[in-house]
Amino acid sequence: MGKDVNINVSNGTKKRGRPRAFDGEAALNAAVEVFWAKGFERASLDDLTQAMGINRPSLYAAFGDKKALFVRALGHYGLGLGSKGIKAFDEEPDINAAVTAFLTVSLQLQTRDGDCAKGCLISNCAAPLSGILPTVGDMVSAIESSTTQHLTQRFEQEKAGCALSKDFPSAERAVLLSDMLHAQAHRARTGASRSALKAQIPMRVDAVLR
Amino acid sequence: MGKDVNINVSNGTKKRGRPRAFDGEAALNAAVEVFWAKGFERASLDDLTQAMGINRPSLYAAFGDKKALFVRALGHYGLGLGSKGIKAFDEEPDINAAVTAFLTVSLQLQTRDGDCAKGCLISNCAAPLSGILPTVGDMVSAIESSTTQHLTQRFEQEKAGCALSKDFPSAERAVLLSDMLHAQAHRARTGASRSALKAQIPMRVDAVLR
DNA sequence: CAAAAAATGTACTGAACAGTAAATAAATAT
């Protein structure tokens, strides 16, 4: 298979030993899908190794045990798919359009086509584990407070630019917008259709921006 | 043990056979606690039977299998603990106080003292199972749409009584209030303190009532 | 061309788990 040369990116020297036959990022993407669809407990190692296209010892060597893999998958999701909403938010110059884009892009993810998992890996799979795998609870809190801070900063900028009134409670509304995201994920998980949730976005935007 | 007489409540005639040595409602309450704390998959039958104070065959005879027990526990929670918020809502004549009470009483439940489970059995344990145990998804939807309808009716009454403006979008705001409940549960589950969440209640009430 | 290092493939292990069989106990019905 692998006719590649092992390159250690940090200093350019070649790595000893047999090279990996799989792409770590692609494997993580596959793990995300499995955990997202089945949750932590129901995702068996057979499910994971099959989806990731690697065998068990490779998984353990690369990622540690199942809990560590879940943590890696969660972080990968937070930086990848899970951040698409906030990126869309950043790209909209108008604050109303930005909040709308945040919810709309997130909704696309929460109600994907096909038989893939609905909802959100963080809200629906990781959060329920909070009391059980302590690392997971801390990670969820960290991801969310980071998002909230980011939203708060943007609201403060808009106040400076007079797009929002001077007494706009930025931090509170950032929490509220984050709550809207979780609520949307909850509805998507429990079967609400994309069109039904899309119709609710103006109401949610209004709740955030007054 | 049981020196009781078997009474069939429906017609007063005595029931054949050995009487049950346990109280079905108390057993369900115990099952609720176990599922709430551990989730469906991590709650083992040893956990359940120990907490419920019955042995395995009695559990299977009384409730069916583990899935059926979860469904029963979920329904029991929905009618019992899970409805305390809506009851508090109904008892407050002022609409602002009612919405506040709805969130406050729910928060007590979501952040109980001791080492018991935080959050909500519906939001944090049942909803994640939606795609996996179809019955559960349908039950969650049913419980929530019932709550939303109830809230909507009250809002409409308040409009008739002029406590809310004529153009108040009752149905939308009922959904929004239900969303606030889920968001609070999510925060509680992931470690937010009761006092921190209590401080956010006025903001959430404001989002619902304008 | 060895020797060392690192990854892969196969097959296994011990534990935990959901569900059940069979015997026993406690009540009512005739």
Place this chain on the structure above:
DNA sequence: ATATTTATTTACTGTTCAGTACATTTTTTG
């Protein structure tokens, strides 16, 4: 009294699962 019905007790069954031992393959180092 005896039979019938229903619940409890104990012990078991077959399966699934996370994690690992061991041999093999592929690479770099000397």
